[in-house]
Amino acid sequence: MRNFLNFEQPIAELEGKIEELRHLGDDGEVNIADEIARLQTKADKLLRQAYSKLTPWQKVQVARHPQRPHFADYVAGLVTDYVPLAGDRAYADDKAIQGGIGRFNGRSVMVIGHEKGGDTQGRVKHNFGMARPEGYRKAMRLMDMADRFRLPVVTLVDTPGAYPGVGAEERGQAEAIARSIEKCLGLTVPIVSVVIGEGGSGGAIALAAADRVLMLEHSVYSVISPEGCASILWRSAENAQTAAEALRLTAADLAKLGVVDRVVGEPMGGAHRVPKEMIDALGAAVERELATLSELDVATLRRQRREKFLAMGRDAQI
Template sequence: MATHYLDFEKPIADLEAKIEELSLLSSTAGSFESEIEGLRKKAENLRKKTYASLDPWMKTAVARHPQRPHFIDYISGLFTDFVELKGDRQFGDDQAILGGLARFRGQPVVVMGHEKGHDTQTRLTHNFGMARPEGYRKAVRLMDMAEQYGLPVLSFVDTAGAYPGLGAEERGQAEAIARSTERGLTLGVPSIATITGEGGSGGAIAIASASRVLMLEHSIYSVISPEGAAGILWRDGARAKDAAMAMKITGPDLMELKIVDRIIPEPTGGAHADRDAAISKVGDVLVEELKALTPLSPEQLRKDRADRFYAIGRLG
């Protein structure tokens, strides 16, 4: 897969293009190994320096990176015996939210998440991760099943927001999101939500109302996209960068506001730079969080979850 470079990665791209050029020359015009090694070290140091100081708009670009691991990658990397369950038993099946039963490192769980797709065809199939009402009603169905059988719920959030189309609104988009959010808050089993890319608006919180909310280091989580906020505030979507800088959408700010509980470090260069390492790290953190939640009773889980969400936005 060809590397996709973001705008702020251009200096890194230039160095790696030079490395590739010298590597090709080495096969025909002598060895350039020392020069290549020097450029590799320079590119790696530049990548570390760049990713250590990303601003919110840069992190937004990383969170949306097309090669970032998606839900199906987490399924294949972390879970075994996955059985997808389709449909909301009311209207149809929504492919923007996938879910079902699986084993997570040997433990039975219910798992669900947004899937954006990785090429034109799959992005259309999964509607770019923007779910319709039947997607959220499927999520409720999965959570009901989890509680019935005493299974933990693991959700993976990566969406720009719920689908805003006419059909979705006619079928009760707002009500479906509210019901899914409510079901997450009232679960009597452990639940952990991980923001793996974008966590946008009600489309995200509908499956992120969990006992623990985690996010990857370069993910974002917000009530609206920066472009949407800029359009509302200044009637100018081009000011999305200004909105991103003001909205407090990155991990450190969200930790301070008690909106997320833990930030999961990413490999240098972002999760897309070493997908296997990023997925494995998420798995390790999920094991730790599940270990802490599993001993709690259903009543304690509900109380702790309520206390957690009531604490958001409170001062002192």
């Protein structure tokens, strides 16, 4: 069953009526095909209208939609012969960050990313995609392996932020994030990162200091969540919508700022409506980037990566 967001309620009502009519039609008592077609046309029109003018706060809601494809869905749809790798070889295996080796369009790659979980049990298991230090240290271990065996790295970012618990801080959360960013920037192999949902603060940047940073159309990427920003500025999370407007966290805003290199379009109604279409589109986008980057020698690759981040924001069009 599809979950509808608050601003999608008129669409939800129409699709509910369509579903009821289809059940009636299955009984063969009345021919209601014309009525279903009329309602479907109206629902499609409302969907297009709603998604053509999403506010930043609505974009945040779409980015957080529980039925958006997650890391595991993209791996299952795009990577064959996938072998998951676990543990940081120092403390534990953090389920919030997943990774492993596989084949992407016939190319051997290392894929790493945040996993939020698809249901309540999964979200608890994966800590809602909020990684602890051991998660970032696992990511660094896998990046080292990719460097050693000359494997391109693909990272999928989807996290509200790094886990802020006392234990995580005691084990060096800030150091682990900083080292992970440093590791990304120092790789001698291509690295492509995609923000597939939420890109929250340093927890996201730790996997997104890449040669190419892509964002899905309705994903968000920000130094802090709207709720966190509102709590600091207005002492209340109730101003989250106002904060979202000010943070410039949408894909379109960040492309103008030069923070991301490319925006990958989503199916009408968001990635959660047609997951297979979104997975295929992301695969095509990543393949184009890897094909271009694979032609560069190591010195050029690292120089361009360095220049990219040094220039970030310098020529921004706000």
